[in-house]
Amino acid sequence: MNSSFIKEERKVLPAVPLRDMVIFPHMMAPFIVGRESSVRALELALSLPEKQLFLISQRDPKIDEPRREDIQDIGVVARVIQNLKLPNGNVKVMVEGEKRGRLLELVEHDGALQAEVDSFDIRYPSSDKLQTYMSKVLSTFEQYAKMSHHLAFEGLMPTLKLDDPDRFADTLAAHLMVTTSEKQGLLEMLNPYERLQRLHDLIDVEIEKVNIDKRVNIQVKKQMEKAQKEYYLNEKVKAIHDELGRKDDRAEEVKELKDRIEEAGMPKEAKEKAEQELKRLEAMPPVSAEATVSRNYIDWLVSVPWKKKSRELRDLNRANEILNADHYGLEKIKERILEFLAVRQLTRKTQSSIICFVGPPGVGKSSLAKSIAKATGRKFVRLSLGGVRDEAEIRGHRRTYIGAFPGQIIQMMKKAGAVNPVFLLDEIDKMAMDFRGDPAAALLEVLDPEQNDTFGDHYLDVEYDLSKVMFIATANVIHTVPPALRDRMEVIELTGYTPSEKLAIGQQFLVPRQIDTHGLKPDLIKFEDDAVKALIDHYTREAGVRNLEREIASVCRKLARRVVKEGKDKGLEISVDGAEFIRELLGKPRFRRRRKREKSIVGVSTGLAWTEVGGEILETEVGLMKGKGKLDLTGKLGDVMQESARAAVSYVRSRTAFLGIDPDFSSELDIHIHVPEGAIPKDGPSAGITMATALVSALTEIPVHKDVAMTGEITLRGTVLPVGGIKDKILAAFRADITELVIPSENEKDLEDIPEEVREVLTVHLVESMDEVLTYTLDGEITSLPESKKKFDQVSSEANVGSGSLAH
Numbered sequence: 001m002n003s004s005f006i007k008e009e010r011k012v013l014p015a016v017p018l019r020d021m022v023i024f025p026h027m028m029a030p031f032i033v034g035r036e037s038s039v040r041a042l043e044l045a046l047s048l049p050e051k052q053l054f055l056i057s058q059r060d061p062k063i064d065e066p067r068r069e070d071i072q073d074i075g076v077v078a079r080v081i082q083n084l085k086l087p088n089g090n091v092k093v094m095v096e097g098e099k100r101g102r103l104l105e106l107v108e109h110d111g112a113l114q115a116e117v118d119s120f121d122i123r124y125p126s127s128d129k130l131q132t133y134m135s136k137v138l139s140t141f142e143q144y145a146k147m148s149h150h151l152a153f154e155g156l157m158p159t160l161k162l163d164d165p166d167r168f169a170d171t172l173a174a175h176l177m178v179t180t181s182e183k184q185g186l187l188e189m190l191n192p193y194e195r196l197q198r199l200h201d202l203i204d205v206e207i208e209k210v211n212i213d214k215r216v217n218i219q220v221k222k223q224m225e226k227a228q229k230e231y232y233l234n235e236k237v238k239a240i241h242d243e244l245g246r247k248d249d250r251a252e253e254v255k256e257l258k259d260r261i262e263e264a265g266m267p268k269e270a271k272e273k274a275e276q277e278l279k280r281l282e283a284m285p286p287v288s289a290e291a292t293v294s295r296n297y298i299d300w301l302v303s304v305p306w307k308k309k310s311r312e313l314r315d316l317n318r319a320n321e322i323l324n325a326d327h328y329g330l331e332k333i334k335e336r337i338l339e340f341l342a343v344r345q346l347t348r349k350t351q352s353s354i355i356c357f358v359g360p361p362g363v364g365k366s367s368l369a370k371s372i373a374k375a376t377g378r379k380f381v382r383l384s385l386g387g388v389r390d391e392a393e394i395r396g397h398r399r400t401y402i403g404a405f406p407g408q409i410i411q412m413m414k415k416a417g418a419v420n421p422v423f424l425l426d427e428i429d430k431m432a433m434d435f436r437g438d439p440a441a442a443l444l445e446v447l448d449p450e451q452n453d454t455f456g457d458h459y460l461d462v463e464y465d466l467s468k469v470m471f472i473a474t475a476n477v478i479h480t481v482p483p484a485l486r487d488r489m490e491v492i493e494l495t496g497y498t499p500s501e502k503l504a505i506g507q508q509f510l511v512p513r514q515i516d517t518h519g520l521k522p523d524l525i526k527f528e529d530d531a532v533k534a535l536i537d538h539y540t541r542e543a544g545v546r547n548l549e550r551e552i553a554s555v556c557r558k559l560a561r562r563v564v565k566e567g568k569d570k571g572l573e574i575s576v577d578g579a580e581f582i583r584e585l586l587g588k589p590r591f592r593r594r595r596k597r598e599k600s601i602v603g604v605s606t607g608l609a610w611t612e613v614g615g616e617i618l619e620t621e622v623g624l625m626k627g628k629g630k631l632d633l634t635g636k637l638g639d640v641m642q643e644s645a646r647a648a649v650s651y652v653r654s655r656t657a658f659l660g661i662d663p664d665f666s667s668e669l670d671i672h673i674h675v676p677e678g679a680i681p682k683d684g685p686s687a688g689i690t691m692a693t694a695l696v697s698a699l700t701e702i703p704v705h706k707d708v709a710m711t712g713e714i715t716l717r718g719t720v721l722p723v724g725g726i727k728d729k730i731l732a733a734f735r736a737d738i739t740e741l742v743i744p745s746e747n748e749k750d751l752e753d754i755p756e757e758v759r760e761v762l763t764v765h766l767v768e769s770m771d772e773v774l775t776y777t778l779d780g781e782i783t784s785l786p787e788s789k790k791k792f793d794q795v796s797s798e799a800n801v802g803s804g805s806l807a808h
Contacts, residue, residue, distance in 0.1 A: 006190060007121040013054040013077065014041035015106060015115035019061035022183035023076050024170040025097040034090045035064065040112035042083065042091055051080040054101055054115045057184055068106045074188045077101045077119045097170075100187065122166045124192045130165055137196050140203045141172055147210045148177065165192040172199050177206065230285065254282055257298055265307030270462040274301045297399060300406055301460065303414050309468070310418040313377035314345045326371040327364055328505045333357070333492055337372055340470075354447045356428065356473040356486075359494030360611075360728075362544020365474040366426060368494075373422035378470065381412040386427035391437025394446065396459035406459040409446055409466070420468040428485075429475035440482045447471060447488045495727040496543025496615065498755055499536055499735060506532045510549045518556040525559060526575045527552075534579035538589030543615070543728065551586065558585045597706040600779045603698035607690030608711040608733060608741075609682070610725030615732030617709055618682070620675050620690045622698040627670030635675030638683025644714065645673050648692035651718050651770060652699065659774075660782050661699045671695070686723035688714030689742070692770055693777045702780035709733045710742035710777060718770035726750035734758045742767055742776050 016038045023029050033042050045053035056075030058066050082094040101117040108114070138160060162168040173186045173195070182202060189195040261274045277294050284291040313319060316338055323334045336355070357365040366382070373380035388394075396407035405411070412423065431439050445451050446466060453467040473489055475481060497505065511527045532548075535555075540547040559574055566572045576582070583589070597604070603622040608615060631649060633642050649671065656663045673691055675682055689712040697704045711729055713721040722744040731754075733741055745766040751759070765776045774782065 009119045012116050014044040015054045015113040016041050017058050017066045020180050022057050023055050023097045024174045026167050026170050027097045027174040030094045032090050032092050044112050054117050124165050137200050144203050144207050169195040260302040264302045305419050308418050309420050310378045319375040322375040354471045354489045356489035356491045358475045358478045360543035362546030363494045369424040369472040379416040379418045379421040381416045381421050382424040383408050383412050384426045386430040388439050389432040391442045394439050394442035396457045398458045406457050410457045422470045425473040428473040429480045440485050502536050505545050510552050514552045514556045518560045524573045528577040530578045531576040534582045541591045600703035600706045602703045605690050605694040605704045606709040607687050608709050608729035610728050615728030617736045620694045622694040623672040624698050625670045629666045630670040632672040636681050641683050644685050644688040645691050650716050652695050685713040686711045689773050702778045705779045708740045708777050709738045712744045720744045720767050722746035727753045
């Protein structure tokens with residue numbers, strides 16, 4: 001070695017390899033010698049005058065007969081202080097380390113290992129800086145010794161008050177609780193200052209370990225104290241219950257859940273899941289959060305109906321009586337329900353029925369579903385889907401979420417308490433979608449008879465059978481329902497009521513219900529037909545009867561006040577008769593009844609429109625001004641309606657000669673088409689023939705019949721195409737006292753849905769071309785232009801009927 005503070009001395013000494021142990025100079029340490037070679041080496045050392053031997057650590061403590069490569073390079077020259085031979089042949093020995101030594105060669109002689117060693121005598125010069133650093137390390141070690149439970153602090157500290165840095169560092173290293181490899185590293189450091197730096201780092205790490213261990217111990221102690229406290233209190237509660245003769249609530253709860261699982265009639269998969277969860281619950285502390293989650297899950301599994309059914313009523317006559325008692329008209333729907341019951345009498349293997357009632361508000365869609373449940377003897381549950389935009393509302397949340405719950409489908413099934421309820425999905429057309437998923441897509445499985453026998457709720461996480469449920473959906477419009485969902489339902493349309501139907505519904509259902517609701521006596525309060533008609537015509541404008549019931553309720557409230565004021569015991573009789581009496585109670589009429597025009601007018605035609613609340617009549621006006629052929633469209637018309645207006649103008653331009661119109665009108669006149677009630681958006685193709693008729697009337701100065709209303713889409717060649725909403729439109733015409741209608745011939749099939757009383761009053765003309773429309777709608781004769789002026793006529797004869805003059 002070339003360090004100035006180290007002196008070397010070479011000698012041959014008996015060698016003893018050590019397992020998992022490092023001995024430092026100036027350190028006394030006991031250990032047991034058991035290997036035969038080590039015992040012989042010890043005996044050889046005892047025969048020497050200085051009783052020295054070389055102690056060196058093994059690299060791998062598992063090797064019994066180590067060779068040179070299995071032994072470290074640096075060890076310690078030690079002197080034997082004491083030795084004691086044990087009965088089993090081992091020797092217990094106490095040694096004191098003297099100097100470090102480097103192993104040069106290891107040989108075996110007479111069964112003992114002997115080592116050629118360079119021993120180091122280290123004399124490191126002291127300085128103020130070194131002494132200061134030694135004090136710092138000592139202070140850190142003192143902190144560590146106070147915190148450690150393995151060191152005797154009071155007995156240890158006096159031995160560390162040393163001035164020699166080499167001896168100080170070795171004494172510290174000997175008492176530090178670090179790994180064998182770390183101690184070997186310290187032994188191999190010959191420079192005391194470097195050794196002190198490494199010791200300082202190791203002591204800091206050990207202090208941090210002790211702090212972490214202390215924090216963990218405190219936390220564990222708190223948890224143990226809490227657990228012991230809970231155990232003590234639980235045992236105390238048990239003892240109190242035993243003294244009072246009460247049963248163990250925990251055991252009673254588990255037994256109750258077991259019984260409910262057996263009685264629930266679950267499928268095999270669901271039962272196994274419930275039993276598995278119950279075993280987990282038994283192993284949990286009763287007050288833990290996890291136990292609450294498991295208990296809720298088991299409770300949901302056993303609460304949902306798995307086999308319990310409502311007893312169905314299959315008496316067709318009784319079902320028919322119930323439906324007729326609750327609803328007026330609606331013959332097609334009643335017939336569909338009776339057909340379902342008839343099939344159920346013949347077989348029980350029917351698939352779940354999914355019916356969708358589509359119609360304007362107030363026509364009785366939801367109440368009809370209740371009547372169906374009543375007629376079939378099934379339980380009734382209702383789920384409102386308006387505004388639902390989260391898929392989890394249908395399928396539920398997974399149990400990994402805090403506060404997870406099953407979806408609304410399973411919740412409603414639990415509420416029903418039977419596997420075959422009538423399940424109303426209200427407002428199915430008003431669902432939305434956002435980043436949380438599409439509830440309409442989740443409903444595809446619910447409403448598919450081929451799939452809903454294995455419906456999967458995320459919370460239950462087992463298959464649930466919905467095939468016995470009778471699903472009924474309601475919607476105001478069907479076009480907002482996704483096509484895939486629409487395909488799974490049997491759509492039945494409920495159109496608006498005629499005035500006579502509203503009168504019958506009002507007298508049979510609404511008036512008696514409101515009289516009873518307001519505490520009036522039916523034998524003292526009489527609503528005459530004229531009064532109900534006045535409410536229908538002047539105080540409501542709707543396809544259904546919801547607002548009519550509100551107005552009847554308003555009348556009943558005012559009558560109730562009058563009865564109380566006059567004295568409720570006097571038996572005051574009141575007859576609600578005539579429009580004047582209604583006006584006295586409710587004030588001036590809110591609506592002016594839309595009626596046909598009093599006279600035929602040039603450039604004004606009556607069209608028929610469909611809205612979400614039923615049909616309406618809609619007048620179309622055409623104005624002509626001198627100009628350059630500009631076309632103005634007003635009345636808040638949608639894109640489709642504007643295109644229909646342009647198609648009507650193009651049709652008229654192509655038929656000028658046959659219609660007796662100046663071919664140059666499109667360049668000399670500005671045309672303004674206006675649909676009144678401009679604040680209301682309007683759209684759709686069905687006003688095509690209405691605008692074309694008004695335009696022809698304005699250009700020919702022939703008025704349009706005041707008694708005629710029309711609907712139909714027009715093409716450039718004058719062909720009339722079919723449109724929708726025919727029943728609602730015809731009812732609107734009937735309410736307006738219009739007697740003649742012009743509709744596309746392809747809509748003839750829709751006339752079967754028109755009530756008999758309406759068909760008897762109206763004359764319906766079925767048309768295929770615009771020429772036929774003009775024949776029925778214009779109140780006068782059209783004279784064609786001479787042959788020389790027919791050069792602008794581009795319409796093929798296939799699309800129009802006749803040529804020359806058109807007369808009505």
